[in-house]
Amino acid sequence: LPEVRLTDNASLPVGTYVVKVQGVEQARDRLFPEKALALLPENLDGLPAGEDVSEPVYGAPARWVSQEAQEDAALSGITIVTATEVLATHLLEVIKRNLPRLLTLKALRRLLDEFVNLSDAGRAEANRRLIDELIPDKVPIDLLLSVMRLLLEERVSIRNLPLILEAISEARPMSPAPEAICEHVRQKLGFQLVAEIKREDGTIPLVQLAPEWEQSFNTYQLESERGFAEVALPPEDFNRLAGGLAEKLAKASEAGIYPAVATPRHRRRFLKAVLSAKGIANPVLSFEEIGIEARPSLVGMVPA
Numbered sequence: 139l140p141e142v143r144l145t146d147n148a149s150l151p152v153g154t155y156v157v158k159v160q161g162v163e164q165a166r167d168r169l170f171p172e173k174a175l176a177l178l179p180e181n182l183d184g185l186p187a188g189e190d191v192s193e194p195v196y197g198a199p200a201r202w203v204s205q206e207a208q209e210d211a212a213l214s215g216i217t218i219v220t221a222t223e224v225l226a227t228h229l230l231e232v233i234k235r236n237l238p239r240l241l242t243l244k245a246l247r248r249l250l251d252e253f254v255n256l257s258d259a260g261r262a263e264a265n266r267r268l269i270d271e272l273i274p275d276k277v278p279i280d281l282l283l284s285v286m287r288l289l290l291e292e293r294v295s296i297r298n299l300p301l302i303l304e305a306i307s308e309a310r311p312m313s314p315a316p317e318a319i320c321e322h323v324r325q326k327l328g329f330q331l332v333a334e335i336k337r338e339d340g341t342i343p344l345v346q347l348a349p350e351w352e353q354s355f356n357t358y359q360l361e362s363e364r365g366f367a368e369v370a371l372p373p374e375d376f377n378r379l380a381g382g383l384a385e386k387l388a389k390a391s392e393a394g395i396y397p398a399v400a401t402p403r404h405r406r407r408f409l410k411a412v413l414s415a416k417g418i419a420n421p422v423l424s425f426e427e428i429g430i431e432a433r434p435s436l437v438g439m440v441p442a
Contacts, residue, residue: 142229157229159236165228167194169221173202177217186211194228237290246283253299268300276307284316285323292410292421294327301326321403321424328427335398335421341435342428343397345386345420347409350442351379355405367404379440380416383409386438387420397437398423 150156157165168191178185178199186207193200203211203218212218219227233240254269256262273279285306286296296302302323309322324331336342354375360368371379383399390397401409403424410422428434 155225157232159232159239164236165194165232167228169225170202171221173204173221174208175219175221175224176201176203176208176211177219179216185216194224195231234293237293238287241283241287241290243279243283246279246286249299265300268303272303272307276310277303281310281316281319282306285320288316288320289323294324295330298327298330317407321406325403325424325426328423328429331421331423331427332429332432335396336432337435341433343390343395343437344400344423344428344434345383345390345397345438345440346400346436347379347440348442351440352405354442355408367408369405369408376412380412382440383413384416384418386440387418390437393437395437396420400425400428400434403427 147156151168153168153170155167155169156163170189173188175191175193176185176188177193178190178201185201186203188201188203188207190199190201192198208218250269250273254262254266256265273282282303286302289296289302305323305326306319309319312322313319332342354371355367355369358370358372358375360370362368387397387399398421399409399413400423403426406422406424406427413420413422
């Protein structure tokens with residue numbers, strides 16, 4: 139990440155802060171440093187007085203309360219967040235949302251430099267040999283940048299750089315398209331993707347589409363040179379699909395479950411685009427990414 143620079147701006151209203159990325163405003167909200175933010179429960183009886191607002195990251199109902207009222211509110215089971223924590227959480231969310239933009243060529247080169255300059259001399263030398271073998275002949279730097287940005291767009295960790303490099307070198311001879319190569323990389327990282335949504339009992343909560351949807355997709359499928367199938371559904375079908383997915387995911391969320399959408403590999407990017415168009419952040423996993431060792435648990439089926 140680049141440095142985070144804090145500056146004063148006399149033109150802003152008192153208590154207002156703005157988060158900018160590369161000079162462009164990405165978020166704006168208000169803080170009350172002398173108060174704390176209480177996340178409001180459904181039952182508002184007995185809550186201390188204050189200014190009602192929406193929590194800046196998730197939009198949950200909240201209230202700024204005085205320091206004197208914080209302890210009583212906390213003892214009654216209400217979640218209390220300090221002003222500093224509110225700002226830090228909001229800043230972190232903005233950074234996560236903009237990671238693809240923040241991963242510039244300069245940032246990538248710095249990442250590669252750190253990769254070969256570890257304190258562990260043995261690991262550093264092994265990493266250097268890997269870089270020398272793969273970059274740029276088998277993994278051009280611009281391709282690596284494109285694939286890593288695609289991973290970050292879906293909040294996939296890029297810490298396993300050796301595996302990412304090896305997967306790109308494997309997939310590049312089959313297709314030059316970054317999107318197709320990224321799908322191969324994701325399949326190699328499947329164990330990592332599954333681990334992020336695995337429940338305590340080891341199961342993976344999933345929502346799937348009814349098999350009849352595939353007939354509609356085939357009807358409106360377009361030829362693509364990007365390595366995955368594009369589908370141009372009519373607006374009414376698109377809205378029905380998006381609405382069905384949103385309904386099943388919301389129902390699972392109400393039960394305290396955060397499922398992924400499971401689909402064949404050639405439909406994964408299309409369904410992710412559908413969710414993104416509706417502002418839904420749940421991951422979309424291909425069956426190949428889930429693998430045969432996972433314990434899937436179907437929590438919803440979207441009817442056609």
